[in-house]
Structures are given as structure tokens and as C-alpha cells.
Amino acid sequence: MRSRTQVLIAFFSAMAVTLVAVSDMGRTSPGPLSEVHQRVSDLAGRNDCSECHGGLFGNMREACLECHAPIRTQIESSKGLHGTLGARAEQCGLCHAEHHGATAPLVHGQSFALAGAPEARQFDHRLLGFVLDGAHSALECSKCHVNAQKQVLSEGETRFLGLDRGCASCHEDPHEGRFAVACADCHGQTKWDGLASLGHERVLPLVGGHAGFDCIDCHTKEGAHALELVGGKDAKPEPRDCVACHETPHAPAFTKGAAALASLAEGQGCVSCHAAEHTSFHEPALLALTKEQHAASGFALEDPHAGLECSACHAAAEVPFAERFPGRVAEQCSTCHADVHEGQFATGAFAGQECSACHEPTRFEPHAFTPERHALAALELGGKHLEIDCEDCHTETSEDGARLFHGTSSKCDACHADAHAGFFAPFLAGRIPPKHGECERCHDATTFAAAEAGFDHATFTGFPVLGAHAASACTLCHESSDEVDATGRTFGHVQDRFGSFVKFEDCATCHADPHGGRFEAAAFPAEVEGKSGCARCHDETSFRTLRRDFDHGFWTGFALAGAHARATCAACHTPVLGASRQSRTTAEAPGASCADCHEDPHASQFADDLGFTACERCHDAAREDFDAFDHESDSRFPLGDAHRQLACAKCHTTTVRAGLAVVHYRPLEIRCVDCHGTNAEVLLRRMPRKK
Numbered sequence: 001m002r003s004r005t006q007v008l009i010a011f012f013s014a015m016a017v018t019l020v021a022v023s024d025m026g027r028t029s030p031g032p033l034s035e036v037h038q039r040v041s042d043l044a045g046r047n048d049c050s051e052c053h054g055g056l057f058g059n060m061r062e063a064c065l066e067c068h069a070p071i072r073t074q075i076e077s078s079k080g081l082h083g084t085l086g087a088r089a090e091q092c093g094l095c096h097a098e099h100h101g102a103t104a105p106l107v108h109g110q111s112f113a114l115a116g117a118p119e120a121r122q123f124d125h126r127l128l129g130f131v132l133d134g135a136h137s138a139l140e141c142s143k144c145h146v147n148a149q150k151q152v153l154s155e156g157e158t159r160f161l162g163l164d165r166g167c168a169s170c171h172e173d174p175h176e177g178r179f180a181v182a183c184a185d186c187h188g189q190t191k192w193d194g195l196a197s198l199g200h201e202r203v204l205p206l207v208g209g210h211a212g213f214d215c216i217d218c219h220t221k222e223g224a225h226a227l228e229l230v231g232g233k234d235a236k237p238e239p240r241d242c243v244a245c246h247e248t249p250h251a252p253a254f255t256k257g258a259a260a261l262a263s264l265a266e267g268q269g270c271v272s273c274h275a276a277e278h279t280s281f282h283e284p285a286l287l288a289l290t291k292e293q294h295a296a297s298g299f300a301l302e303d304p305h306a307g308l309e310c311s312a313c314h315a316a317a318e319v320p321f322a323e324r325f326p327g328r329v330a331e332q333c334s335t336c337h338a339d340v341h342e343g344q345f346a347t348g349a350f351a352g353q354e355c356s357a358c359h360e361p362t363r364f365e366p367h368a369f370t371p372e373r374h375a376l377a378a379l380e381l382g383g384k385h386l387e388i389d390c391e392d393c394h395t396e397t398s399e400d401g402a403r404l405f406h407g408t409s410s411k412c413d414a415c416h417a418d419a420h421a422g423f424f425a426p427f428l429a430g431r432i433p434p435k436h437g438e439c440e441r442c443h444d445a446t447t448f449a450a451a452e453a454g455f456d457h458a459t460f461t462g463f464p465v466l467g468a469h470a471a472s473a474c475t476l477c478h479e480s481s482d483e484v485d486a487t488g489r490t491f492g493h494v495q496d497r498f499g500s501f502v503k504f505e506d507c508a509t510c511h512a513d514p515h516g517g518r519f520e521a522a523a524f525p526a527e528v529e530g531k532s533g534c535a536r537c538h539d540e541t542s543f544r545t546l547r548r549d550f551d552h553g554f555w556t557g558f559a560l561a562g563a564h565a566r567a568t569c570a571a572c573h574t575p576v577l578g579a580s581r582q583s584r585t586t587a588e589a590p591g592a593s594c595a596d597c598h599e600d601p602h603a604s605q606f607a608d609d610l611g612f613t614a615c616e617r618c619h620d621a622a623r624e625d626f627d628a629f630d631h632e633s634d635s636r637f638p639l640g641d642a643h644r645q646l647a648c649a650k651c652h653t654t655t656v657r658a659g660l661a662v663v664h665y666r667p668l669e670i671r672c673v674d675c676h677g678t679n680a681e682v683l684l685r686r687m688p689r690k691k
Helices: 002-027 060-067 069-077 086-090 107-113 133-140 251-259 266-272 291-296 383-385 457-461 467-471 495-498 552-556 670-674 679-686
Strands: 654-657 660-663
Touching: 002 467, 251 266, 266 495
Parallel strands: none
Antiparallel strands: 654 660
């Protein structure tokens, strides 16, 4: 508690001392103000020091700048005199002393000394971005700064501020503001008469052949580069290059190459040989052409031209310049060398190209015509074509003995006979052939023996290769030979393997019919679901598999029912070991009657006069028990109520026939006495017997 009280006492004591000191300062002045500041009512009186010195929480710099706003702008923008003074601009009183009386000047010798000038006339105007030169350097300061020597400024007046560096701020502009460039860009500060070219060296030094000209000689009044246009406010003139004024005798390739070597624009490249100091374009001592410059023209002095004298290619000086230096390039062989090909390559893929496109620069033989170059012609070389000599294909020569290259056909059939004897023509009719003819569809240039992968057998032959055909080797149908035929073919024809035929009909073209033509009868359909021949039932995978469920009753006349429907095919069609004569893998069925497959359990009791037993009269194959016998309608003995209750074996006993135990059905007596006897016999059987 005591400590807090002590702190409060100390604080208020300090405040009291400060107020006393401030009050004392307000009452004490080091001297009277200058007359300018005395006229400001806010600065008058004993208690207004804070207006200049900033008061308790301010400073004199901020107080001064509050009234002198233009000076604040200079300092903050780092422009003008005060903007270049750095830290000194923060101390106003250092240059502008006060309290020395009404007549004491605020700008004096010390002010200029601190700004870097021993006296006012020696002030360096370059600090302000303006160079005093010529006539300006002899002027009194008051000539431009009218208030420079004024003792006391009136309100609103300035001593040095407010002037414009533009010439028109002091001088009348005869161009009436049409020029964008400053007056000093054309006129010096000495006199208006005559024009200066300050800065012209940035574009073109006015020396040598360009010296001694008046501006109007190049900047004609009516020309595109007239002074009014070049210096106009709306103009954006482009600097002229050499060729804008001087016509060049050089070929475009040379001027372009020389400029590139000197890293100059094409129109400015003249200076790489002709300097601005030259007084003439024809100065032999100054125009020695280096090898690099000659190469920059597009013609490097290398073999075979490296050892030649200039006169070997360039005529004497008496000849016109264009004839001496026509602007040739190294590859332009035809300028000096005759065309041995008699203009064959003047058109086509090599039109406009020189000998160097196919020949080495140092020699014509052997040629340098690469397969890559040949690819630009009608035929790209590859495979076997790379191994043969040019003369093997280009066999013809002109009347003058020049070998003919241009116009040679690139079609395969121009050199190769058709090994297929036109077989594919009907299948490819109407199709656009490949670039080099129909052979290219299947063969490449490596060898005709190897066809391209993906040969479309269906398109080219009309026979799709599917199933087992696709899994078979081509030689299964096309037998190969170690010897070539007349067309160079080792791949056999299908006709050679399966016999001569005009066209493929169906499977029977190559495969024998194991059914002996049985299914080709008129009673059967020629097509089933769009398939004909064997394909009506079989597919290409295997003859053992059927395309769909086989309708046994329709195709054979023997419907499969009951136990027959559950039996395997092999139960009736015995598998054949090894290929049969008709290439069958299963044997034909023994027959369609029951007796063809089954033994007669009745030992021919029901055979007709011809010895044939019709089992179906009593047995139904569709029923599981095969029993369809109706005693009432199918026998001579209808069963009555009494007989229907008897077991069959009661009347049909087992007997032996032909060494076989069978049930006796026929012949069988049907009279009552045959089973029951006469009345006497019955009574006798009923009488009791004696024991």
C-alpha cells in the first residue's frame, strides 16, 4: 500500500515539474522571429512556440512541414532539392535559422553551402535534373528565380520553387507543342540557330560518310522520317537501318548471314564490314572478308573449295558487282557443275535440291543416296531391297547414256510375277490397293515366303479359317516344297492337295462325305439357319461335335425315346479305331428294327410268315417297361373278371425252345377244357381219395 502511494506521488511531482518547465519555455524566447513568420498570427505571442517546435509530443520537423507542404512532398517522393538532402532534410533549422530578427534571411550562404555550393551562383542544378550550360550558365539567378534576391516574400510567393524545367516555360515554342521531344534534344543551350544532334550516336554516329550533313538532308520535310514526324507527339518512329537509305548489291543470303554473325538485325548487318567511320563503301583496305564472314553468307570455304583463289569463283573487278558476287551457297553445285541426270530430279520430291542432296561435297562417286533419301521417292527401301544394287531396278538409260531414275514404277508387279496367277483378283475387286500394289497387302519386302501376320483368309479367299482349321498349320492344306516353281513359289496350292476345283463349295470340297450322300436327299433341307452342307449339323471345331441338338428322328427316321433317349451314341454307333474309309470315327448303326440290336426273348413265337418279329406291336419304346400289350384286343383270349386276377405265369409257363428257356405264349390253347378238363374229370378230381 505504501509503495503504491509513493509511485503516485512521484508521478504527479514529475508532471508538475514538466508543466512548470513548459510554461517557462513559453515565456522565454532566444530572439525575435523573421519578418515572414512574424506576419503569421498563429506564431505571434509568448505561448505559441509549440506551433514551430511541435509542443510536448511533437517535433520541429513535423511542425515546419505542416505549413510547408511542397517541401514535405519533395522529401516523401525523394525529388527536388530537399528530396536529395537525405538526413539533413530532417533538420530544418540547420539550413534555415530563426530568432535572428526580422531582417535576417531564412535562405543564406550556409543554406547553399550545406546543399553543396560555396555560394548561390555555384549551385549545381544537376541535383534537380537540369544541366545549366551555354547561355544559361551566364544568367543571374534572378533571371529565372525572380524572387531570389527579394528580402521579404509576400504571402503565397516562393523563392526557388515552382519552376518548370521545360524550355517552353521560359521560351516561346515555335512548334506550338507539336513535338514530343524536348527542345534540348535538337537545340543546344548556347543559341537557337542551327540544330544539334545530341544522342544521335545512340542510333547512328554522325561521322565519316555521315558527317557534314544537315538534319534536313536525312529528315526531309515530306519524308517518312521528317523532323515533324520523328519528334511528333503521336509518332512512334522506328530507327532506320542501312538498307533504308542505301541499296545493297549483296544477295539476301549474304546480308542475312553477315548480320547474324555480328548479332545484328538483317538490315543493320552492313556495319559488320562497312563502319560508320568509312567515307565510301569501296575501301579495299578496310573490306577484307574473313572466312567466318564468308561462311556466314551461306558458303563456308571448306573442301573442296578451301584451296581455291577468289578469282576462281569471282570474276575480275571490271565485271559488274552482281556478276562478281552472285550470292551462291556451297550446295549450289549446279552453278558450276553440269547436271549428269539430264533434269530428272527437276520435278518430284527432289525438285529444287542440289547435287549435295545425293552426293558428298568432295566427290560425286560413290553416291551418298541413303535409304532415308530413297524414302522420299516413290519407294521406301527395306528388306531385300536394301541388298540389291541400284542398277538392278534402274536398268534403263537415256539416249545419251544417263541412267534413268525418275519415273521408275514402285509397284510390285513391275518387277515381280504374280505367283497366285490372279487368284485373289475376284476377292479384291473394287478395293483400293495399297501404295505399291496388291502384293503389299500380305507381303513385305523381306521375303515373299513369309506373309504378313493377320492374313484375312476369309477376305482374300472367301473361306474363313475357324475352329480346327485355325489351329492347323497352313501346310496341312498348302503343301510346301523344297523347290521353287516358275514363279519362285514354294507354297503349294490347295488344288494340289485336294484335287482341281473351280471354287470352294462346302466341306465336301476337301473332305469325303462319311454319310455317303444320305443327307443330300431332296427330303432334307439344303440350309439350316443359313448353313449348308456339313455345316447344317457340324461346326469347324470337330466333326465329333454337333452345332446344335441333333434331331435323330428327323434326319434318320428313328426317333429316340425312352431308354433310347438315355443311351449314349456309342451304344448304337460303335467307335471306330483308326480312320475308316470315309474318315468316320463311329460305325453306322446296325439297323432301325429292334431285332437289329436286341435278341428276341420270345424265340420267334411272334414272327410272321417271313420270320420277322414286330416288337412294337406289343412293346412301346417310349415306356419304361416297354409293355404295351393289351390282352383284350391283342390276343385271341379276352380276360374276364376271373382270369384277370390270375398271374400271367399261371397260364404262360416257361418252356425250352431252341435251347433257350422262354415264356410260352404261342401257340396256346384257349378252350376251357384245355385248362379245366371235362365235367367227369372235374368230378373225379373232387371225389375224396381212399387212404
